[in-house]
Amino acid sequence: FRNDSSPEENPNIPVIAKYFGTKGRYEEVNPYLIRDILAVNRSSLQPPSPQCREIHLTAIIRHGTRYPTSKNVKKMEKLYKLVQSSARGKDRWLHEILTQWTMWYTEDMDGRLVQKGVEDLKHLAVRLSKLFPTIISEEKLRGGLIKFITSSKHRCVNSTLSFKAGLTEMWAITDVEFQHAVNDALMRFFDKCTKFVQEVDNNPSALTEMDKFTQGPEMVRVQQKIADRLNVSYHLITYDMVEAAFYLCAYEFAIKTENSPWCRLFDEIDGQVMEYALDLKQFWKRGYGYDINSKSSCILFHDVFSRLDKAVNDSGQAVNEAVTVQVGHAETLLPLLTLLGFFKDSETLTSTNYASQRERSFRTSRMLPYAANLVLVLFDCGGRDIRLQPLVNEQPVVFPGLADQQESMPLYEDIKRQYAELLNGCDYETVCELFKPAEP
Numbered sequence: 001f002r003n004d005s006s007p008e009e010n011p012n013i014p015v016i017a018k019y020f021g022t023k024g025r026y027e028e029v030n031p032y033l034i035r036d037i038l039a040v041n042r043s044s045l046q047p048p049s050p051q052c053r054e055i056h057l058t059a060i061i062r063h064g065t066r067y068p069t070s071k072n073v074k075k076m077e078k079l080y081k082l083v084q085s086s087a088r089g090k091d092r093w094l095h096e097i098l099t100q101w102t103m104w105y106t107e108d109m110d111g112r113l114v115q116k117g118v119e120d121l122k123h124l125a126v127r128l129s130k131l132f133p134t135i136i137s138e139e140k141l142r143g144g145l146i147k148f149i150t151s152s153k154h155r156c157v158n159s160t161l162s163f164k165a166g167l168t169e170m171w172a173i174t175d176v177e178f179q180h181a182v183n184d185a186l187m188r189f190f191d192k193c194t195k196f197v198q199e200v201d202n203n204p205s206a207l208t209e210m211d212k213f214t215q216g217p218e219m220v221r222v223q224q225k226i227a228d229r230l231n232v233s234y235h236l237i238t239y240d241m242v243e244a245a246f247y248l249c250a251y252e253f254a255i256k257t258e259n260s261p262w263c264r265l266f267d268e269i270d271g272q273v274m275e276y277a278l279d280l281k282q283f284w285k286r287g288y289g290y291d292i293n294s295k296s297s298c299i300l301f302h303d304v305f306s307r308l309d310k311a312v313n314d315s316g317q318a319v320n321e322a323v324t325v326q327v328g329h330a331e332t333l334l335p336l337l338t339l340l341g342f343f344k345d346s347e348t349l350t351s352t353n354y355a356s357q358r359e360r361s362f363r364t365s366r367m368l369p370y371a372a373n374l375v376l377v378l379f380d381c382g383g384r385d386i387r388l389q390p391l392v393n394e395q396p397v398v399f400p401g402l403a404d405q406q407e408s409m410p411l412y413e414d415i416k417r418q419y420a421e422l423l424n425g426c427d428y429e430t431v432c433e434l435f436k437p438a439e440p
């Protein structure tokens, strides 16, 4: 049996493909999609009783596969020039870089959605409608009961259009256009949270742990191995150059599904070290590193729960919003996942505990690939038995802290009790204000 999804079996997949962090394909998180992009795993979503019916669904989705940002294109150009000017390598793949690969990325690409990203969202739309056919349905779409909200960034707007196209093409709808709302207050809340902007986003020392790790022994070893493979002096292969080579491999694979010569600069150990460096960035910039990272998503947290509450109160009557599809960024999704307590480890990720964090839950390669998504599905099981099913990247997850950690479809009231402190507080204006006025 040929396992198309493993690098060992499939030479088209780089050995480091599952370590690309937020630059990784969705397919590496759900490898069954490599054989069938529309496959769904319905068995794990059995409600507690057959009378349970879906009454509301919220999907918070990262945009699909994109080009590198201009910041990273600049680093890639610098690396390519370095390799061209100094390599005297005898190695076959280095020869490939110099003779068969040309630098095709340009700064004006700047993070725009690629065709693969369009397909990512179209296919996700079809899979979610297969998983939840009574609520993501042609009737609900035509009835205006499926709402779309997006970040203003082009990659998100185009991802929203792609998600809609996935549905309209599946149902051959050509006679009507469906609207979407651009709402950066919700989908780019991090831009407007003063405390986050000041204390983390614009604070160079906020990423100290990542900086220390990129200068530490594990990364120095990676840099030396790459310098040897490129046959250039050690001092020329800085962390930025290693990251540029890693990203070149990741983008060539995500955008073109090619196992490019850049990938052969890294072995699996190198890939794991690179993944940890990128996880440190996300942990401290968007995750558990600082409390304000997750608290900056309070506005999105309350938006989600206010809609769930409304669906519960309207249950039994005609609902006016059955489904909400919200498209944002990795930095939209990660703070919310953190606020909800998902993927939290007992130990903080630091520059010095890489070895003990090999089995960590906080792995952005698994949490935040392109098209990553948090889906919350509300079920009415009759007699006020309301349940909420969370999924991350189409896999059921268990709300942390709930008594029954086996219960992946808990009572909505138990969830609200679990998050009572946040529901009664977590006021965006308050948590984001920089200086608290002195108590009178």
Ligand SMILES: O=P(O)(O)O[C@H]1[C@H](OP(=O)(O)O)[C@@H](OP(=O)(O)O)[C@H](O)[C@@H](O)[C@H]1OP(=O)(O)O
Residues within 6 Å of the ligand: 022, 023, 062, 068, 069, 071, 072, 328, 329, 330, 331
């Ligand atoms: O390293 P780059 O410039 O690609 O970082 C991007 C972010 O990409 P990510 O680190 O998440 O892979 C990008 O997030 P995305 O979800 O929109 O891809 C973000 O919008 C962009 O500003 C860059 O983030 P950074 O933290 O400013 O590096």
